[in-house]
Amino acid sequence: MTKFFKNWCDSHSNQTGFVSSFLNYNSFKSAALKCNVEKVLILSAGPSLDPFFDIPISTNLIEDPKTIVVAIKQASLKLKSSPDIFCFNEIRYQKEFDNVGGVRLSVSENSPYRKSHIHFPIFRYKKESSLIYKKNFKFWKYGLLPFRPWGVGIFFELAVHLPILLKAKEVTVAGFDMNKEGPFHFYDDTKNAKSYNVDNWEFELIPEACLEMEKYYLKEKISLKVFTTNPNLKFKNKEIL
DSSP: OOHHHHHHHHTSOSSOOHHHHHHHHHHHHHHHHTTOOSEEEEEOSSTTHHHHTTSHHHHHHHHOTTEEEEEEGGGGGGSSSOOSEEEEEGGGOOGGGGGOOSEEEEEESSOSOOOSSEEEEBSOOOGGGSHHHHOOTGGGSSOSSOOBOOOSSHIIIIITTHHHHHTOSEEEEESOOOOSSSOSSTTOSSOOGGGGTOOHHHHHHHHHHHHHHHHHHHHTTOEEEEEESOTTSOOSSEEEO
8 A cells, every 4th residue: 555545544544424424534644645556456356356466467466566456356465465446346245355544435326334434325226327337438427416427337446536636647447357157257257247136228328437537547648558358348449358
């Protein structure tokens, strides 16, 4: 974890109610805007995460002091040390997450846990309001109000917007796969998309949403490289693992 975010975490509670979460949100935005990082690495929990950790670029980015590491859910447990930013859903919280440091960002509709520095209620759990349906990425930049869109998924709800806030120039993504067949997460043995009740409309909408996400980054002058096991994702700059 970078010294910059360690200092921020040391001075902010990660056991928050609504008011303290809102205050932390504004404090984090101010700090992030001054961060001026060059690179952001986003690690999601899809099956491509394992082969990504086998190639040199993973180590180079994780150990680079100019790279902010964002880990989603169980992807954080693959790291030898805490990520800079940890994103998770509080209603699916796991005990192992207690020891994950970094700036802890969470989402859910109603959370009984509040084990995060900043908790974001989801604006509306409706297909027609989801980010992958509306593709209104610019609208959901981190702004005045601490609400997030339904993604679907933490990758779209929290992670994809962080490089904009951090003013990054390069973003690398690994572990975002959305495989309709085969393992859905890197830790799955027999479970697949059906096991997690993933709707067919999500698979239909996500490829185009990926293309719009890439355009969104380009408009913000951010280059994007994606490592994935899913050739159907419409990222132009991707490497199939």
